[in-house]
Amino acid sequence: MIDPHALREQFPALQRSVDGHPAIFLDGPGGTQSPQSVIDAMTSYLKHGSSNLGGHFLTSRETNQATADARSAMMDLLNARRPEEIVFGQNMTSLTFSISRAIAREWQPGDEIVVTRIDHDANISPWLRTAEDRGVTVRWLDFRPEDCTLALDTLPRLLTTKTRLVAVNYASNAVGTITDVRRVAEMAHSVGALVYVDAVHFAPHAAVDVQALDCDFLACSVYKFFGPHTGVLYGKYELLDKLTAYKVRPASDEPPGKWETGTQSFESLSGITAAVEYLAAIGGEEGNRRSRLVKGMAAIKEYEATLSERFLRAAATIPGLKVYGITDIEALDQRTPTFAIRLEGISPEETASRLGERGIFVWDGHYYAVAVMERLGVLESGGLVRIGFTHYNTFEELDRLIETLREIATI
Ligand SMILES: Cc1ncc(COP(=O)(O)O)c(C=O)c1O
CATH class of the missing domain: 3.40.640.10 (Type I PLP-dependent aspartate aminotransferase-like (Major domain))
Structure with missing residues (x-):
């Protein structure tokens, strides 16, 4: 399994902070950060x-x-x-x-x-x-x-x-x-x-x-x-x-x-x-690039499933939080670690803004998945809040997200 802390060192943007809070990038489905080698x-x-x-x-x-x-x-x-x-x-x-x-x-x-x-x-x-x-x-x-x-x-x-x-x-x-x-x-x-x-x-x-x-x-x-x-x-x-x-x-x-x-x-x-x-480097040094990529992506998938499990278990304890999509821990191989949620009585925009003030970056709205939002009946009321983990997110970040969501839910 990968160590996100070591990999994060390669990403300059992940070192940013917002008003003294370390920034937490949970906006990967909208666009990810780049390692220094890409820059x-x-x-x-x-x-x-x-x-x-x-x-x-x-x-x-x-x-x-x-x-x-x-x-x-x-x-x-x-x-x-x-x-x-x-x-x-x-x-x-x-x-x-x-x-x-x-x-x-x-x-x-x-x-x-x-x-x-x-x-x-x-x-x-x-x-x-x-x-x-x-x-x-x-x-x-x-x-x-x-x-x-x-x-x-x-x-x-x-x-x-x-x-x-x-x-x-x-x-x-x-x-x-x-x-x-x-x-x-x-x-x-x-x-x-x-x-x-x-x-x-x-x-x-x-x-x-x-x-x-x-x-x-x-x-x-x-x-x-x-x-x-x-x-x-x-x-x-x-x-x-x-x-x-x-x-x-x-x-x-x-x-x-x-x-x-x-x-x-x-x-x-x-x-x-x-x-x-x-x-490919996440997959080690042995074999050709394709085989290292397959290994690297398998390690990413395995780690991201642990983030999904931890998120779903914690989200279930937050009052008024609804997750849209697969929530069965046994079915994590059928989903990516991208979660669309709503907090009861709080608009997605407000939830995202409050998280943003605390340095937690998430998207709200439809993110161009217009047909999904229509089908779920949430298009006209601000869509959903999207929390998107990638392999560079840590358990510590996830726990801070959960604490902050709990605070927002109980205000
Ligand atoms: C699933 C999916 N398809 C297509 C697109 C559009 O990609 P692009 O910005 O490269 O046109 C996005 C962008 O968010 C996406 O998430």
Whole structure:
């Protein structure tokens, strides 16, 4: 299991305080902090001379190398088959809007797609807008409000021979539920539909293996796993090769170049490699990078489950505190350590503000999981408070959070 205290030393932002209180970063699902190695990699790229791809001089060759390194790092993190399956872009939302247009070129009026009520809007609206443009019918996969688990048993009823795509998250950024993506892919593929996975919330919490999942596309965002603000899209090579991209004329016709519009943030690409190396180092020094990543992410998952258990046991003792989502200690492998809560009689905004005054950073509202909040009936009343642990949070921080929540609940 990991020692968060040792790892925290690497994160300058975690050393901050607010009015004398050490800052507690429980806002990871909105964006994580970066270790010094990521900061150094980004500044080093800029310091030694930035350039563009394909030039016949030193800094351009270094930029080619930084790009290739980041692609190979992401290939290892996601277990892609080849580096050309990794596409970089501004963020997950922009990548999803862009590829959704390309995927939909083959859709016909009367075709169908499936989206879910548990997804972040970045994996709903791009598909709704595209479906509208192509005259395609949208079917909604629901979740059970009692424990916020997807009603996967109802998916076969939504799938027909006309289904072209199923868009689903790997984990909910609002309530932390993990989706059985492998099962979704099997069901979707049985009717010939593609599967588009939003792994933005899942990626910092456990190892992703696109080959084992057999998903067709999977998108994530590096700022959610300790790196810079850049999005990454994995796509099966055959699909990235076959689909027609909206691109400028001289750009390559081959993946990944045909999907990467304009100039990338090369300093961010340098940061991506460092973020992946940081996670791999948690897995020790033996074996190749993929095997160290698998070990490192397993250690993170194991430690985060201890945070979840401690949080759920303590939260149950706070008067008027309701946790939305999985609360069964036996089912912790089906959730990330992200908890959506409400304190009776206190608005989420007020709870978050009071925690913020004491240096405890949490989000309130809908965090773009609009469909989740609608389904839970809390959208109009301020949404929920989101407490998001990552591997750099400690038991001491958790205990201070609980004490503070207890104080706020009993004012
Ligand atoms: C689950 C999930 N999907 C998608 C997004 C959007 O990611 P990006 O900011 O990279 O567009 C977020 C951001 O919060 C998210 O949490």
